Amino acid sequence: MKNEPPYPIASVDHALHLAMLLQQEGPMRVSDAAERLGVSPSTAHRLLAMLVYRDFAEQRPDRRYQAGEVLRPTVTTQAPVTLLREVALPHMQELADAEEESVNLIVLAGTEARFLATAESRAPQILRVGTRAGRSLPAHLTSGGKAILAALPAENLTALYDGDTEVDLPRLRRELARVRKRGFALNNQETETGLTAIGVRVRAPSHGLIAAVAIAIPTARFRRDRLPHWVSALASTASAVERELEARA
CATH class of the missing domain: 3.30.450.40 (GAF domain)
Known part of the structure; x- marks a missing residue:
């Protein structure tokens, strides 16, 4: 059974969680990311900017963010x-x-x-x-x-x-x-x-x-x-x- 590390680094955890969400659930807005992670929109924006910088995410023309080229393709669900x-x-x-x-x-x-x-x-x-x-x-x-x-x-x-x-x-x-x-x-x-x-x-x-x-x-x-x-x-x-x-x- 996996347990949380005794000294978790919140910013790292948020970034990894956000990358996983982009890969598995598809494009999202800054406000969506903030809501899912339970952080402020400004924090979510900084996390997304770092993911974009490292090619874990990219911004679409509609200003939503999607998984970047570093994240290998994964099967998406058809569920709403x-x-x-x-x-x-x-x-x-x-x-x-x-x-x-x-x-x-x-x-x-x-x-x-x-x-x-x-x-x-x-x-x-x-x-x-x-x-x-x-x-x-x-x-x-x-x-x-x-x-x-x-x-x-x-x-x-x-x-x-x-x-x-x-x-x-x-x-x-x-x-x-x-x-x-x-x-x-x-x-x-x-x-x-x-x-x-x-x-x-x-x-x-x-x-x-x-x-x-x-x-x-x-x-x-x-x-x-x-x-x-x-x-x-x-x-x-x-x-x-x-x-x-x-x-x-």
Whole structure:
């Protein structure tokens, strides 16, 4: 499990986070960058200027900034990320505070599960799962990724993984069938030692969207007898997000 360094350098962290956002989510304005990082517009502008100077970013004619040539291309998601994040975060924070665990919002980008946002519990717990916002992990290993993959048509799944020598497609199909039957997906230390996560899908047909919300729990605190409760809480959160997304369609 990754933990924040004991002596973090905020400016470096902001610059790296911003570069990652530009690469994974596409062009943004200075005000967008400021809002995402939780800094002032002037600070965001200075960060972007430095990224441009080092070719990590470039400014477009419409004055928005996009990933520069240093950042290798990455698969983009088709999800309406700004709307999804805006709608989902309040519900995620409510769940994080109720369960005293971190909650992640996830979309699919190719065969990657992309973490759009994290709501961290405000409970004073030393052992906790920190933010995963901006990270990408193999979708077939993460709970949220599995929840999304399980909702895809069979032909879409084949198109994603056919010929991929690192993924046993028949085995993945069997696991996704279990996910559909149970209504949730589990990641028991498949991506990080010491981390267990439970994910359920979020579907908004009017937006052509399938995403997922997942609760991330230190494995030392995970209990099988609590699984039905966590799944029910996640399902309620997913339903609330779906209703609001549809109301805004």
